[in-house]
Amino acid sequence: MNTTVRSHLAARRLEERPAGDDEVAGFWRKAVQAYGDARNPSSSPENRFDVARSLASSPELEAALNEVNGLRTLRHAVEYDFEDDVDSSAAEAGIRVAEKVINLGAKHLRHARPSLARRIRMVNPSSG
Numbered sequence: 001m002n003t004t005v006r007s008h009l010a011a012r013r014l015e016e017r018p019a020g021d022d023e024v025a026g027f028w029r030k031a032v033q034a035y036g037d038a039r040n041p042s043s044s045p046e047n048r049f050d051v052a053r054s055l056a057s058s059p060e061l062e063a064a065l066n067e068v069n070g071l072r073t074l075r076h077a078v079e080y081d082f083e084d085d086v087d088s089s090a091a092e093a094g095i096r097v098a099e100k101v102i103n104l105g106a107k108h109l110r111h112a113r114p115s116l117a118r119r120i121r122m123v124n125p126s127s128g
Contacts, residue, residue: 024109025119035102035123038095046078048091053098064100071097092126099125 008014019027038048053068053075071094103122110117 021113021116024113025116028106028109028120031102032121032123035095035098038091038098039126045088045091049078049094050075053094060104064097064104067097068101095126099123
C-alpha cells in the first residue's frame with residue numbers, strides 16, 4: 001500500500017474493506033483488457049505506453065512494479081511536455097513490464113483466492 005493511500009486511511013477519508021470475488025474478478029478483467037489495448041499496433045506509441053502501465057508481496061512482482069515506477073518519468077514527460085515523444089521501443093518496454101505485472105499478479109491472486117483461479121487469467125507474452 002502506498003503512502004498516499006495510507007495517509008487517506010489514517011485521516012479516515014478512505015475505509016479499508018475486503019473486496020468480494022466479483023469485484024476482484026471485474027477489476028482483473030479490466031486490467032487484462034487494458035493490456036490487450038496496449039498491444040494494439042494501430043494505436044499510437046504514446047497511447048500504447050500509457051495504457052501499458054495502467055498488484056503485492058512477491059519479490060518478482062515488486063521488481064516488476066519498480067520497473068513501472070522507472071517508466072513514470074517518461075510517462076510524465078510524454079503527457080506534460082509538448083516536445084517529448086515515445087517511440088515503439090518504449091511502448092514495447094511498457095508492454096513487457098505490464099505482462100510481468102499481470103502474470104505475477106495473476107499468480108498471486110490465484111494463490112490468495114483459489115475460488116477465483118478460473119476467472120483470473122494470465123496473458124501471453126509478446127515476442128518483442
